[in-house]
Amino acid sequence: MLNIFKEFLKMSLDDLIVVLRVAEFRNITAAATSLDMRAATASAAVKRVEQELGVELFVRSTRRLRLSAAGEKYLPHCKQAIDLLSQAQQNLRSEVDSVTGEIRLSVSSDLGRNRVVPWIDELMATHPGLNLRVQITDTNVDFYRDSVDMALRYGAPSDTNLYGFKICDVPRLLCASPDYLSRHGRPIHPDDLENHNGLFYQLQDIPFDLWTFKRGDEEYRVKMTGDRASNDGDLVRRWCVAGRGLAIKSCLDMSDDLLAGRVTTIMPDYAPPVSELWLICPTRQSITPAMRLLRDDLRAKVGELMNAMIAGGFFPPDRLSGGKKDA
Numbered sequence: 527m528l529n530i531f532k533e534f535l536k537m538s539l540d541d542l543i544v545v546l547r548v549a550e551f552r553n554i555t556a557a558a559t560s561l562d563m564r565a566a567t568a569s570a571a572v573k574r575v576e577q578e579l580g581v582e583l584f585v586r587s588t589r590r591l592r593l594s595a596a597g598e599k600y601l602p603h604c605k606q607a608i609d610l611l612s613q614a615q616q617n618l619r620s621e622v623d624s625v626t627g628e629i630r631l632s633v634s635s636d637l638g639r640n641r642v643v644p645w646i647d648e649l650m651a652t653h654p655g656l657n658l659r660v661q662i663t664d665t666n667v668d669f670y671r672d673s674v675d676m677a678l679r680y681g682a683p684s685d686t687n688l689y690g691f692k693i694c695d696v697p698r699l700l701c702a703s704p705d706y707l708s709r710h711g712r713p714i715h716p717d718d719l720e721n722h723n724g725l726f727y728q729l730q731d732i733p734f735d736l737w738t739f740k741r742g743d744e745e746y747r748v749k750m751t752g753d754r755a756s757n758d759g760d761l762v763r764r765w766c767v768a769g770r771g772l773a774i775k776s777c778l779d780m781s782d783d784l785l786a787g788r789v790t791t792i793m794p795d796y797a798p799p800v801s802e803l804w805l806i807c808p809t810r811q812s813i814t815p816a817m818r819l820l821r822d823d824l825r826a827k828v829g830e831l832m833n834a835m836i837a838g839g840f841f842p843p844d845r846l847s848g849g850k851k852d853a
Contacts (some may be wrong), residue, residue: 568625
């Protein structure tokens with residue numbers, strides 16, 4: 527037992543919790559779903575624990591997992607240790623209902639300024655013990671360099687060592703102002719876009735000027751030309767509202783302008799790829815009550831906004847899968 531406890535101390539508590547849940551479900555995907563993470567993240571955690579121990583805890587088959595002999599000996603002691611730690615945390619946890627703490631968040635420019643920060647202001651009004659430190663940037667966050675604990679970003683995290691929560695699926699829309707369309711006409715097919723001015727987001731001086739659309743099983747790729755590009759997504763949105771050209775943007779970024787009629791959607795039958803919105807953090811230990819509160823509030827606020835845009839006819843309900851699979 528002493529040797530097992532020493533090995534326990536060497537390993538990540540997060541990884542051990544994953545291993546126990548895999549043992550419970552005998553299935554990595556089911557265990558990952560119950561822990562709000564992706565299957566790839568759970569599988570990586572199991573491999574790390576097995577490598578640290580130098581033994582295989584599970585016998586793999588094509589359909590299920592079962593505990594190996596080493597797993598049957600090790601995991602009961604592991605569970606006892608985790609239960610003791612969990613009880614200690616419960617004893618230390620405050621009984622105060624209001625969530626307190628600091629939200630140190632990185633968020634993209636237009637989504638942050640126009641939607642998320644005002645939502646957090648409302649949240650702080652009902653939870654006065656919260657503090658906000660926000661970094662507005664369209665570049666990827668480095669949790670070990672930047673002074674942030676969480677990042678709200680489009681796209682699922684590619685690093686299996688990161689943890690996070692999927693907020694929602696996000697349709698991307700081709701948009702233009704009524705003024706631009708009155709001057710240049712309304713495209714109805716991707717082939718018509720060659721006669722129009724594109725407004726591009728760019729990363730590391732590379733503009734995203736290859737636009738992709740799908741209609742049923744057909745895919746269309748259009749190499750656009752345009753006279754404006756920026757690494758600031760909010761500036762691209764402002765150009766679009768000002769009638770400078772066409773832009774493909776997240777429906778969340780354009781939601782105020784769409785609902786107010788400052789811009790309209792174009793070619794609704796030809797859909798750009800759907801994105802995802804994720805709240806991510808570097809470790810499971812960094813998932814604080816304040817982060818969970820923000821996650822729940824974001825899901826509720828985004829859900830209301832999506833319903834308003836569906837009711838406005840900006841995209842059909844089937845553009846949203848509704849999944850909330852977490853990493």
